[in-house]
Amino acid sequence: MDLRGKYGLLIDDIAEMRTTVRIQLADSGLEKCDAARNIKEAIERLSQRRYDLIVCDYNLGQGADGQQLLELVRRRQLLPLSSAFLMITGETGYEQVSTAAEYAPDDYLIKPFTSELLRSRLERILEKKEALRPLYQVLTDKVDRAKALAICDILLAAKGRYVLDILRHKGQLLLESKRNDEALALYQGVLDQRATPWAEVGKARALAATGNEEEARQHLQRALDAYPNYLAAYDSLALLLEKTDKTAAQEVVEKALKVAPSTQRQRRLGGLALENKDYPRAESAFRRATEKDRTGFFKSHDDYAGLAKSCAEQGKIDDAFAAVKDMGNHFGRSSDLLARQAAVESLVHVKAGNPLAAKAALARALALNDDQALDPTTALEIATACFATGDAETAKGIIQSVAEDHNENETVIQLAQGVFLAAGHGEEGAVFLEATRKRMIKLNNDAVAMAKAGDLDHAIAMLTEAADRLTNNCQVSVNAALAILMDVQRNGAAPEKFSRAQTYILQARRANPEHRQLADLAKFYRKLAPPGTPIIEET
């Protein structure tokens, strides 16, 4: 594997280090290499072109680190899996890097190192990238798990030296595809050979997914005794405990933070502490989240909202208002920002005993939610403020439209349940959300039945009305497009029908690119659509 011809990006905040490593890279044969001094520059560079390899220092200053950057660029798809990422650390940073949970670097190198070592590591990673290229390609392009799994099997059949890397991907893909028994068998197969942390965590996740949550928890506890540094085990354990014992979940996140601090984990800790009514701890966690990251790339509205709430609960009203104001200083001005600020401000006023000011702030938030185009998190914050000011009806109305719109999104539904819970209406909320879920299923079923019975006009009217209102509900959009295409099949084509069908297909794809009916729907569209009609391929 030759480094000549490869394009590299070196990220380090210290000028001398950039110079030294740049020389070492040149010694290794890498001629084309750009440099970035911080997260912002790195993201700009990565948005502009594709790099074959990234060499990044763990410590990037501004309260941010290379691991956070890696997670961000992989998640935002700025850095495909086929590009190599090598982390450079001091000898006290390597434990955090090497056990990173979801987005691990391809390799890490501890300072000081020689040019030869740097070259051999880079060559090794690039060789692997080359060997697994077909898999990375499909994993990066779009969500086609069946295809990715098929490629895994082809690569596995060829045996080769990357069997374990492929098995790790395959296990993950099986879990994502809910083929939990196969995932369990895969991890158990590895563990029958030897003990290794990634397979222990994978096994626990598969156990939990097959309904054996208690066994999964015990398994993770034992894994953490042996691998007290393995972040993925903490994250999985906290996720499991969140459902049954939030205090224990909070303790697990505390421990994970001791291993590796990150803004995301601070936020999670703050959220759990808030739910556990551990307000001082919530305050310090959110404060850490808002203050530590000086790049602005990693914090969210949630951090300031959480800080304001945890201060208000302790009677620190001035601090709470300061946090609301601060939120406005750290993010671009958007409806979501303004509505979130107004909703949280209203909540603080309630705690401060100013019902009139609370109502006024809430009115501003509600006005911004008029066209219901707000992010679900923002809308649910407004619902929380409605409950707090005593307007349960408006609160439920907002929650209902959020729940209908994000009907298939478990995270949003849980957030909605959290709003009920915080307002002291936990049981009512569960009934309410379940009824909403059933209503959405019924809407879809009724329309499909109607269409099948021949009443296409009625079915189309019902589904498109719902799809225009619930732009994030994938199933409704899929069915709307389906009904329109059935109309084409039965009553003949018209350009207008195809453009409408296309609109709903694209809307469905935006809402949930992984929906199981999308592929068939696209096939159906292509079969019917004459040449020249709008294409539905992603560009």
Next chain:
Amino acid sequence: MDALIAAAIHDAKNGLSALNTWLAEAQREHPSQALTEAQSVAIRVSAQMVELLALYRAAEGSLRLAIDDHDLTDFCQDLGAGRVLPPQSALRLETKLAAAADIGAWAFDAYQVNLVLLDALRNAVRFARRVVRLSVEKTIDGICFTVADDGPGFPAEILDGAETTMDSGSSGLGLRFARLIAQRHATPDGRHGRIELGNDSGANGGAVFRLFLP
């Protein structure tokens, strides 16, 4: 005071690292045996600082191993066993690492295990007469690295479990570090790593250091 100890160890290590860079520079300009000796001292003391820091952190409760899969062939290559022999040394390094490819990957802390093995190799080089041997093999429930020499062998006190002898002039830091790192390698079913010291009773004699990882 505690923070001061850690900081002082760090400072010393950074100083040694700088010293080593200068020694390498001097060596390029005017190669000499004295500089070679000085370099090997700097490397040894620097390694001791890292070991000391690990022992200190273990006592503080903040030492956490980073255990994950590593390709054994790659690991053995990176170990750079050849570099522990001084230039123009008459000693021979024999490696038997074929088993690494059969084993494939193993879960361990590559950084710490690398330090343990380099220390064992340096020790073997000090006492060997003609040959130092490094090998890796699969055992019933783990893997085992062996470093052996054909020198006088370990003194009886060391074999009895002492970290150092009265007259060796050694602090015993290396052995303590090796025991710590071995012990900290564990599995969820409760097995731990260990080291074993022994003397070869065969024709060559010599000390045998074994590191077992579960």
